[in-house]
Structures are given as C-alpha cells and as structure tokens.
Amino acid sequence: MIIKTDKDTFNHYLEDASGMIGANADKLFIPETREDVSSLLKECSDKKIPVTVAAGCTGVTGGCLAYGGVILSTEKFNSIGKIQEISKDKALITVGSGAIVNQIKSYVLENGWMYAPDPTEKNATIGGNISTDASGGRGFKYGTTRKYINAIEIVFCDGSFAKIKRGETFADDNGTVILKTNLGTKKLQLPKYNLPHIKNAAGYYNYKNADLIDVFIGHEGTLGVIISAELILIRPFEMLFGGIIFFDKKETSWDFVKEVRELSEKNKKTGALDINAMSIEYFDKNALNLIKPYYPIIPNNVDAGILFEQDCTKDTYDTLMEKWINIIEKYGINTDDVWFASNAKEQEEFRIFRHKIPEVVNEIVKKNKIPKVGTDVAVPHDKLHEMIYFCEQKFNENKLFNLTFGHIGESHLHANIIASTKEEYEKCRKIYLEIAQKAVSLGGTVTAEHGIGKVKHPFLLAMLGKEGIEEMRKFKLSLDPSNILGKDNMFRATED
Numbered sequence: 001m002i003i004k005t006d007k008d009t010f011n012h013y014l015e016d017a018s019g020m021i022g023a024n025a026d027k028l029f030i031p032e033t034r035e036d037v038s039s040l041l042k043e044c045s046d047k048k049i050p051v052t053v054a055a056g057c058t059g060v061t062g063g064c065l066a067y068g069g070v071i072l073s074t075e076k077f078n079s080i081g082k083i084q085e086i087s088k089d090k091a092l093i094t095v096g097s098g099a100i101v102n103q104i105k106s107y108v109l110e111n112g113w114m115y116a117p118d119p120t121e122k123n124a125t126i127g128g129n130i131s132t133d134a135s136g137g138r139g140f141k142y143g144t145t146r147k148y149i150n151a152i153e154i155v156f157c158d159g160s161f162a163k164i165k166r167g168e169t170f171a172d173d174n175g176t177v178i179l180k181t182n183l184g185t186k187k188l189q190l191p192k193y194n195l196p197h198i199k200n201a202a203g204y205y206n207y208k209n210a211d212l213i214d215v216f217i218g219h220e221g222t223l224g225v226i227i228s229a230e231l232i233l234i235r236p237f238e239m240l241f242g243g244i245i246f247f248d249k250k251e252t253s254w255d256f257v258k259e260v261r262e263l264s265e266k267n268k269k270t271g272a273l274d275i276n277a278m279s280i281e282y283f284d285k286n287a288l289n290l291i292k293p294y295y296p297i298i299p300n301n302v303d304a305g306i307l308f309e310q311d312c313t314k315d316t317y318d319t320l321m322e323k324w325i326n327i328i329e330k331y332g333i334n335t336d337d338v339w340f341a342s343n344a345k346e347q348e349e350f351r352i353f354r355h356k357i358p359e360v361v362n363e364i365v366k367k368n369k370i371p372k373v374g375t376d377v378a379v380p381h382d383k384l385h386e387m388i389y390f391c392e393q394k395f396n397e398n399k400l401f402n403l404t405f406g407h408i409g410e411s412h413l414h415a416n417i418i419a420s421t422k423e424e425y426e427k428c429r430k431i432y433l434e435i436a437q438k439a440v441s442l443g444g445t446v447t448a449e450h451g452i453g454k455v456k457h458p459f460l461l462a463m464l465g466k467e468g469i470e471e472m473r474k475f476k477l478s479l480d481p482s483n484i485l486g487k488d489n490m491f492r493a494t495e496d
C-alpha cells in the first residue's frame with residue numbers, strides 16, 4: 001500500500017466539481033489489494049479515524065472530499081478484465097472500481113460490446129458511478145448505472161468483505177436482509193421511508209424486496225469500499241442519429257418532448273419501427289446563451305433547445321429519419337434550422353456541446369470561488385411544467401444568474417444558480433431548499449443522479465424528514481459502528 005503524508009502530493013484529491021473548499025486530510029492511502037483495504041478500514045475503525053473514499057473526484061456534491069481523517073484512493077484498482085459472453089446479446093466484464101468509465105466503454109466497444117450508461121464526464125471511475133448511481137444523457141433509454149451492475153466486491157469497516165451478486169439475496173417484506181461476508185452473516189434492517197417511483201438517487205435504496213446489491217448502489221461512499229464490479233454489457237447499436245432543435249417558445253419544446261416521450265415509451269414496448277429516442281435533453285435560453293460564443297448556430301431569438309438521439313441500422317435510417325422530420329415539422333420547426341448529426345464525428349460534437357454547459361459553469365464557479373448551487377430534482381412527468389415555472393419565478397424574483405439543462409425525457413432537470421458573492425450564495429441555497437421542497441410536494445425527488453454528498457443535507461431532510469434520516473443513520477451504523485466512512489456524506493455523522 002502506498003501512503004503519502006506530504007499534502008502537496010495529494011492536493012488533487014482535495015477538490016471535486018462541487019466547488020467546496022477547505023478539504024484536508026492527514027494522509028492519503030493508495031491500497032493495492034483487498035487485504036490493504038480491509039486492514040486499513042479495520043484499523044481506522046478501531047481508532048475512530050474518518051476515511052473518505054476518493055476516486056475520479058468529478059463528483060458535484062463534495063462526496064469524495066475529506067474534512068479530516070484520511071483519504072482512501074481507489075486508483076490502483078484500475079483493472080479491466082476479459083469479456084465473458086453469456087448469450088448472443090449479453091456479456092459480463094469484471095473491472096476494478098478505480099477503472100475509468102470511458103476506458104471501459106472504449107475497450108468493450110472495440111470488442112463488439114457496449115457498456116450502456118453514459119454519464120458525460122470522461123474521468124469518472126466505475127466505483128464513483130456505482131456509488132452515486134450515475135446516469136447521464138442516455139438514461140432515457142438505458143436507465144441508470146444500477147441496471148448494469150451484476151456483482152460487486154465490497155469491503156466493510158470491520159475488515160470483512162463480500163461479493164454480492166444480483167438476483168441472489170433479497171430483503172423480506174419487512175425490509176430485513178441477510179448480508180454474508182467472509183467473517184459471518186449480518187442481519188440488516190433497511191430504512192422504512194417511501195422513496196418515489198421515479199428516477200431517484202436520494203436515500204439508501206429500500207424499495208420493496210430490494211435486491212441486496214442495490215442497497216450498495218448509490219450509497220455515496222458511506223457503507224463500504226467497492227473494490228471491483230461485474231458489469232453487464234449489451235450489443236452496441238449499429239448507427240445513431242440525432243438533432244438539436246432550437247425553439248422560440250419553450251412551451252412548444254415541452255409539448256414536443258411529451259409526444260416524443262410517449263411515442264418512445266410505446267414503441268420501446270412494441271419494437272415498432274418508429275420514434276424511439278435514446279436521449280431527450282433540454283437546454284433553456286440562458287444555458288444556450290452561455291455557450292453561444294462557441295456555437296454561433298444557436299439563433300438569437302432562442303427560448304429552448306432539445307437534443308434527441310435515436311439508434312438505428314443502415315436499413316432503418318431513412319424510415320426513422322423521416323419519422324423525426326415529420327414530428328419536428330409538426331411543431332412548426334423548419335428542419336433546415338435543425339443541427340443534425342448522423343455519423344460518429346458529428347455525434348462526438350453533440351457530446352462536446354452537451355458537456356460545454358457544465359464545463360463553462362464549473363469554470364465560472366472556480367473563478368468565483370463560491371460553490372455552485374445546482375439542482376438535481378426530478379418530478380413525475382405531469383408535474384414538470386409546474387416545477388419549471390416555479391423555479392423561473394424564484395430566479396426572477398431574486399435576480400440571480402441561472403440556467404437550466406438536463407434530462408427532460410425523465411423530467412429531471414439541472415437548474416444552476418450561480419452566485420458571485422457570499423450573500424448571493426446564501427440566497428441561492430434558500431431558493432434551492434424551496435425548489436427541493438416543491439419537488440417533494442409534487443411527488444418528486446431532491447436528487448435524481450448526483451446524490452446528496454456534503455452539500456445537500458437540508459434537501460434530503462426535506463424529502464425524508466428527521467425520522468427518515470435517523471433510519472439511514474441507524475442503517476449506516478449497523479455496517480460502520482465507528483461512523484468513519486464517508487463522514488458527513490448524505491447526513492451528518494452525528495446528530496445536530
């Protein structure tokens with residue numbers, strides 16, 4: 001195990017994309033084997049030394065940032081194993097938790113397979129993606145990371161470890177589930193709060209008869225250290241086309257999305273040769289204007305933009321493209337003004353376009369040295385308009401620089417409110433709390449992909465209440481009695 005004590009050698013582990021400052025740690029540990037992780041966790045647990053797992057440090061909620069104690073880096077667990085074909089359409093691959101998602105994606109693609117989740121950030125690790133249940137633009141068709149995790153190997157704070165396989169262990173009707181480790185069995189009681197049945201990354205997973213593996217997906221580094229994972233691969237699509245459509249009235253774009261979403265959901269079930277989007281992404285006027293200097297194609301009078309993608313084959317391309325052209329024209333858009341992409345190079349330009357907004361926002365945040373306030377709420381589809389109007393009203397009343405983009409196909413948008421002073425930041429936080437409360441009142445979630453980390457505690461409280469947080473704390477303590485792991489991620493380590 002590599003141990004670094006000179007802080008100058010691990011500064012890069014003291015920053016992520018949250019803009020949080022002041023992270024600090026006494027030491028950085030870089031374990032190389034499962035036994036290294038096991039002995040480190042056991043020792044820290046005995047001595048009550050906080051351990052924060054840091055991976056790609058691309059998270060946006062400060063989850064990987066240590067405030068005291070030590071950092072455990074997963075960088076040496078970066079292996080990418082052999083692809084194991086299970087059937088014509090399914091394969092598995094075992095990877096170290098520190099492997100970079102983009103490298104995994106490229107490797108499997110070169111070998112005729114696809115790892116479907118596609119969070120836009122290139123440097124994130126698979127362990128980070130699992131711990132936050134990351135999703136991204138193609139979540140509309142493929143779902144979140146969770147769906148593609150077949151097994152994990154995880155080390156707990158008492159030094160024990162377990163390989164947990166999907167489909168083997170389930171919670172009973174009362175939320176009790178048995179965890180088998182190399183040191184024996186543990187009876188775990190899952191929290192009892194009700195999580196919404198929409199895209200959600202808030203709270204420990206406790207849906208009825210939960211598969212044990214799902215409990216450790218989205219745990220934000222608080223329950224154990226994942227050292228490897230077995231991923232599910234599917235066959236890649238043959239071709240992809242897409243378009244970015246600019247609307248001069250946002251309401252028209254929402255109507256367009258509703259129709260595309262409903263058609264896609266229907267056609268996904270029937271397999272009809274028709275509209276079946278892979279992603280449906282939204283950019284509001286402010287988001288588009290922010291990147292307009294880099295993209296003159298964005299019209300001056302733009303009010304909203306929609307990016308769509310659909311997979312196809314050489315044989316189905318013409319038919320499907322015609323279907324899209326018809327539906328686009330139905331909403332009064334001249335297709336000459338749509339930015340279409342139909343080959344790999346053009347699709348890469350779309351990816352860069354989509355990534356540009358968070359990238360520019362993060363640059364501003366770094367310059368301002370004030371954390372970004374970025375919402376991650378999702379609501380049931382029929383409540384989306386109410387949610388957007390509510391946010392707009394709050395931003396306008398408070399005259400704050402804001403922009404919204406995200407996964408409108410899943411009624412999951414990121415509104416970014418950017419403060420340039422500490423006073424403005426406090427205002428932004430207050431507004432975010434109001435937005436979170438509104439989302440909860442509409443039957444939604446306060447986070448659908450980024451998690452709670454250290455920056456969103458009040459929002460989780462708004463969603464699960466004190467009782468829910470207490471249930472989470474109890475659950476965590478059943479696996480981490482010294483309360484050392486991922487301190488202050490999701491909720492405070494100690495009661496306020």
Ligand SMILES: Cc1cc2nc3c(=O)[nH]c(=O)nc-3n(C[C@H](O)[C@H](O)[C@H](O)COP(=O)(O)OP(=O)(O)OC[C@H]3O[C@@H](n4cnc5c(N)ncnc54)[C@H](O)[C@@H]3O)c2cc1C
Nearest residue numbers: 055056057058059063120125127128129134135136221226
């Ligand atoms: C420009 C940009 C775009 C982004 N786009 C998306 C997007 O589209 N979708 C999305 O979901 N996210 C997105 N993110 C957020 C980020 O990439 C994800 O949260 C990602 O999953 C973090 O991975 P990481 O390896 O950087 O983890 P880190 O940031 O290092 O850690 C994240 C959390 O996971 C825990 N953790 C990491 N590895 C392990 C492990 N092996 N065992 C236990 N706990 C662990 C950490 O303790 C921490 O709590 C974006 C970020 C940026 C900067």
